[in-house]
Amino acid sequence: MGFTQNWPRPEKARPIVIIGAGGIVVDSHMPAYRQGGYEVAGIWNRSRDRAEAVAETFGIPKVFDSIEEVAAQKDVIFDLASSHHVHADMLEKLPDGAPVLIQKPLGVDLAEASRILEICRRKSLTAAVNFQLRYAPMMLAVRDAMAKGFFGQLTEIEVHLNLVTPWHLFPTLERDPRVEIVSHSIHYIDLIQSLVGLPKGVVSRNYSYPGSKLTDTRTTAILEYDNDLRVTLSINHHHDFGRSHQDSSIRFEGDEGAAVVKLGVLLDYPHGEADELWMGKRGGPMEQVPLAGHWFPDAFEMIMNNMQRFVSGEDDVLMTNIESAWQTMAIVEACYASANRPLEPVPNLSKGAS
Structure with missing residues (x-):
């Protein structure tokens, strides 16, 4: 490939x-x-x-x-x-x-x-x-694959992190009113924006963590697009229960092909593991693609x-460019605005349902 x-x-x-x-x-x-x-x-x-x-x-x-x-x-x-x-x-x-x-x-x-x-x-x-996540070798490969029609009609982009981030290495974040999305998940939002453009809207929730001095370190977000494209982010920086179930991946899937990337540097940061790229066509196996480099520092x-x-x-x-970066910030802003809006309440039978 x-x-x-x-x-x-x-x-x-x-x-x-x-x-x-x-x-x-x-x-x-x-x-x-x-x-x-x-x-x-x-x-x-x-x-x-x-x-x-x-x-x-x-x-x-x-x-x-x-x-x-x-x-x-x-x-x-x-x-x-x-x-x-x-x-x-x-x-x-x-x-x-x-x-x-x-x-x-x-x-x-x-x-x-x-x-x-x-x-x-x-x-x-x-x-x-x-x-710079846009320029990581595995992401340049995904971008090229998308341009060449490898995925067919793109149907899924899923960002999934479940790991431990050493936030103590970034003490200046303790004074920031916003942390996770604007300092971390912004990379994924920017990548998605550069690949498939601006979403029509977003639904987002941000969560703090017991004992953390940071405002928010966990995120759930949906970016809404046309053409049956589902884009989600599920981000947890506090899975300190061993390596076996930690994950740091982005999945791209279409009606013809799929790719999964492993963001190795985030696992055991800052030492990290090797990045990985896996690609495959529908009905066949996913195969690992040799990488010419890694996110950091390439x-x-x-x-x-x-x-x-x-x-x-x-x-x-x-x-x-600065205009594209501003658009990424606009999505980030929409995520924080969404997080401050009330959710649809669920009828409670004990309080009487109409």
Whole structure:
């Protein structure tokens, strides 16, 4: 099953300047850029000690003293990998017309996303958001298979997580009024939006967990589409009962073919397991498809490949452009709005049924 699993590298790349020096930079951005052969010209972080430590680890030649010094750099790609709480302020300081890859999410709600969209438009920034699950090799293969008609009429997309997420690694989330969808399941919503477009509407519920300091860490959601397409998310980050019944998968099914992907990095995060892709035609067995790479860090390289190629004119489409990212945030907002609406009450015989 020879479906495309990579995004080609640019013929000529611009240097990258990183804003932020958190765990995502160490675990994903820098390994991906090193793998892709990209030059990282410098890094800045509000904590200079942190920036210097990352620079020393990866051989980054320059630690900038201020965001103003960062913004003075010419002919570079800005990689805005800081907390979403400061994205709007950082974008305001970048030079007009600059290319910038923004770490997800696009704000914590649609109001923040709209503010960031306005800044990018006003400043004519070539902006994309780091929704890199779209670029994972297994997801590029699914996208290619869908484009080539492998599934026939798509009937099912089901996201199922039942695992343990070490939320203590993300202490800043404790102050956020919204957590699970906007910080995690947004990846799946963005992927679905990019494959099958905007849903007509959503039904969603969010749940907290006993003893957790986070607002919500469990989600049930339905995204409603036409043409008999059923799209569901069932997300539980607290199944701490051994590996045997943990799951981290997305199932795509049509009237002719099906695919199941395993998101290995989420199992025993951050160490993770190998990603997997299984595909098959109706009536036959599912077969494992060899993968050319994994979500982490390969997708981070692929999204930079697209960014670089778009800036250089080699690609016509910037797949996770700011407008597409805003649409993903609109679905997220609808999920939270749905969660606040009352459900249909069930008649109770003990109280008298009419």
